[in-house]
Amino acid sequence: MKKLVLIMFVLCSVSIFAQTAFEKVMTEKIEKLEQSKTAEDFTAVSNDFVRIGDKEKTEWLPYYYAAHAMIEKGRSLMRAGKLSELDAVAAEAQTSLDKAYSLSKDNAEILILQKMIHGLKMMVDPQSRFMSEGMLGADALGKAEKLDSGNPRITLLKAEDTYYTPEQFGGSKTKGLELFQKSLDQFKVYQSKSALHPTWGKGEAEYFLASKP
Structure with a gap:
């Protein structure tokens, strides 16, 4: 009985330590994302989140933030008038968001980012893409609102x-x-x-x- 209790204690301790380590590194990277300003900053922190996600395997939040960082990179490029680069950035964001979605479906926060990705793609050529990317973005936001109004x-x-x-x-x-x-x-x-x-x-x-x- 004592041996069983000891094993359970050790397993719980390992689990708590692992979760604490995850929370610590995530908090550090979220702060880094909030402080990012340049396209290079956003790329670097997105890569950091991808590495965390690949290591953890079952956590959706690292991939969510990886996608969010790339979306913010796209927005910075958009403000700089570099619209031709947005499709590539949106594709990178989509790759990470797809991984987040595979781990957490029916998630309003993921759908919000999906809307933003469609928005980036639309801005490459708003006139010709509104009926495609614009409508897809509106659909994603509508689904998010049903989940978390x-x-x-x-x-x-x-x-x-x-x-x-x-x-x-x-x-x-x-x-x-x-x-x-x-x-x-x-x-x-x-x-x-x-x-x-x-x-x-x-x-x-x-x-x-x-x-x-």
Whole structure:
């Protein structure tokens, strides 16, 4: 009996140590992602997350963050006008997101990133790709909302779309700002499932609301 108790104690100790080590390295890399600014920074931290995911094998969050880092790289390239590079970046993000999805289906956070990947691909040629990538992105966001309607990142992406879409196509800066405010209100009450789960987006909502005319 004592031997069995000792074995159970050792197994529990190993499990707790492994989980603690995982949480520590993930926290460090998430902080690195939050501090990243250049395309090179985002590539490096994405690769870090992929290595963590490949080592852990059963955790979806490393692949999620690997995809998120590549999406942020794409957004930085988009702001720099380097639209021709977005397809390749979106493909890398998709590879990581597919791995996350294989480990955690019906996950609103993964669907939110899927919407963002379609958005990157659409921006290469908005006029010709809206009916394909734009519609696929809207479908992904709709599925995410059914799973987690109070998620502020869903409202944030709706706000972006509304704010940047020309009025003749149904957009509105005024309505976009209203959605940014709704997103910010949701951030104040939304509870992430753990310290490692996504929390990004609040800063962007605050930025738009602070810069409104």
